[in-house]
Every structure is written in structure tokens, then in C-alpha cells.
Amino acid sequence: MAERKFGIDLKSYDDIFKTEEEREDDKLARIREIPIADIDDFPDHPFQVRDDEDMQNLVESIRERGVITPAMVREKDDGRYELISGHRRKRACELAGMDTLRCEVVDMDRDEAIIMMVESNFQRSNILPSEKAFAYKMRLDAMKRQGERRDLTSVPVAQKLQGKTSRQLLGEQVGESQDQIRRYIRLTELVPELRDMVDEGRIKMRPAVELSYLDKESQQDVVEQIEYTQGTPTHDQAIRMRKLSEEGNLTPQAVMAVMQELKPSQRERFVFDGEKIRQYLPKSLPYESMEDYVCKALDYYRRHLRAKENSR
Numbered sequence: 001m002a003e004r005k006f007g008i009d010l011k012s013y014d015d016i017f018k019t020e021e022e023r024e025d026d027k028l029a030r031i032r033e034i035p036i037a038d039i040d041d042f043p044d045h046p047f048q049v050r051d052d053e054d055m056q057n058l059v060e061s062i063r064e065r066g067v068i069t070p071a072m073v074r075e076k077d078d079g080r081y082e083l084i085s086g087h088r089r090k091r092a093c094e095l096a097g098m099d100t101l102r103c104e105v106v107d108m109d110r111d112e113a114i115i116m117m118v119e120s121n122f123q124r125s126n127i128l129p130s131e132k133a134f135a136y137k138m139r140l141d142a143m144k145r146q147g148e149r150r151d152l153t154s155v156p157v158a159q160k161l162q163g164k165t166s167r168q169l170l171g172e173q174v175g176e177s178q179d180q181i182r183r184y185i186r187l188t189e190l191v192p193e194l195r196d197m198v199d200e201g202r203i204k205m206r207p208a209v210e211l212s213y214l215d216k217e218s219q220q221d222v223v224e225q226i227e228y229t230q231g232t233p234t235h236d237q238a239i240r241m242r243k244l245s246e247e248g249n250l251t252p253q254a255v256m257a258v259m260q261e262l263k264p265s266q267r268e269r270f271v272f273d274g275e276k277i278r279q280y281l282p283k284s285l286p287y288e289s290m291e292d293y294v295c296k297a298l299d300y301y302r303r304h305l306r307a308k309e310n311s312r
Helices: 020-029 053-065 087-095 110-121 129-147 155-160 166-174 178-189 192-199 205-211 216-229 235-246 252-259 274-278 287-310
Strands: 003-005 008-010 031-035 071-075 081-085 100-106
Touching (some): 081 100, 081 110, 087 100, 110 129, 129 166, 129 178, 129 192, 178 205, 192 205, 216 235, 235 252
Antiparallel strands (some): 003 008, 031 100, 071 081
16 A cells, blocks of 8 residues: 555555556456455444435446446455445445445555545435444544554644644544534433434434433433423533532432423413503503513402402
8 A cells, every 4th residue: 555644645656657547457456346245344334324215216226327436345354345435335236136246445454444434424415413423433533543653654643743633633624613523422422312312303412412421321311301201401401410410419300300390492471462451551661561560460360359259
């Protein structure tokens, strides 16, 4: 594999003087039909492969035209292959009844493969928050391991010499702030039920991040209360539960008390016809005092009815 230094591929002497046609021939030499049974999915692959309408369209396309863009694999020590990119294409070939997958065989180490796997999958149009969370974590861990290497051919080492951290580099590469990357990675600490609610849009990012600091048992208590109350925690409720947890006071009863509080959006509101109410109010009464005046009037009337009832 060609050496890399300061983010630039250092090609061999022969590579420099190769024609474009010769380079294409080299690439074609690495492309082959590999039995699907010999290809293993990437370990802990963070991106879901869904048998949805898009998958069905891909199956039909492959049946008609075959796999146009080869998948990418690397050969393992046991002679089998590890899929780096092309998990959807592999699944589509299986559904289409095909036995082989057109692949490009590349020479990469584990961390290079992780970075390439994440990069290739981020070309998808729809990526779930949980997919981003695990993808960012895997890629950041790989970049950190590369940064710990002593050889100066490691790209992250060269970039670290420019005063940047792995998280800064990742943020620049994916177009996210460092804080947003940190928030996404915190989602990996959630129990699966809460992560699913984030993916479904039932729980927003900010409360989800606060909940990620709770231990797994407390998170399960939150899940139970969500099912019971049919409501998800607000950011304020999540902050208070995290604070109680840090103080060692987040019991199941405390979770219940916080989760069963009436949220502002759940409070009953009455809307009155202003014209009808105004005729009973003093003309000089300021608008901001109307509610207090009406409440006092209703309290007076309630006491009047009670006194009348007691006099019978």
C-alpha cells in the first residue's frame, strides 16, 4: 500500500510514471466476483440495512444491470473477506438470488477500514441519530489510535502537529461542531429503548444527552415511566434527573415523581370570549389585571354558593 504523509499519498516511482490506462488496469485487477458466503459484514457496523422500498428498487436495478459500483472488501487472515462498503448492495444481491458480489479488494488495516466504512456510508441521504452516534464514536476512536502511532506516515499524527485534536478534525470532515459530535457520541450510552425513541423523534437531542448520564437501571426506570405516562421527559426534567443521579438520590420513586409532573403543554387552558367578559369588568381595569379580577370574582361567587348551601 502506498505510503501517506501529511495527508498526501506517497506513490512509488513506478506509480508516478504509470499512464491513466495502466492505473485503471491495476484497479480492475483488484475487482473480482466473490462468493457472498465468503464475505463477512463489518464488525459492529453502525448503519442499518433495511428491507424497505429503496432496497426493493436496488434489488430490481441489480437484477437488470448488475452491481455497477463494486463493493469494497479487505482480505482477512483466514482467507475470508470483510465488507467495508456495500452492505446494502450485498443484501440486495442476496434478495435477488445471486451467489456472488462484485467487489474491489483493498489493502487496509483495521483503523483505515473503519474510517473508510464511515465515510462511504455517510453518502446516504437518511441517517438516523443512533447511526451517526456509533459511526462518529468508531471513527473518532480509530483516529485517536492512529494519532498514538509513532510513525510520521500516519495522517492524524501529521495533522496533530498542526495543533488540532481528533475531534476537531472529525468535525471539519463531517461538517459538525465539536459539541454536536460530543452530543451524538453520548447517545451510545443510552439503553436501546431510549435510543429508538431518539431515532423516532419522540425524545429530542438535548434531553437525550442528559439521560445518557444516568446508569442503565435508572434509564430503564425512565422507560417504564414513559410507557406509563405516555409522555417523554422535557430537557428540564432530564437535567433534574441527572442532578439527582449525581447526588445519589435518583430512586425509582424519584424518577416517577419527576416524570409524572404536569408539563406546561399538558396544563388545561380556558379561552373566553373577550367581548362577553369585558362587560362585567370595570372599564378602568388594566388588561394585565383582568385574570386576577376574574379569579377573585369566581372565588367570591363560590363562597356565596357555599354559604347559601350551608344556610339550608
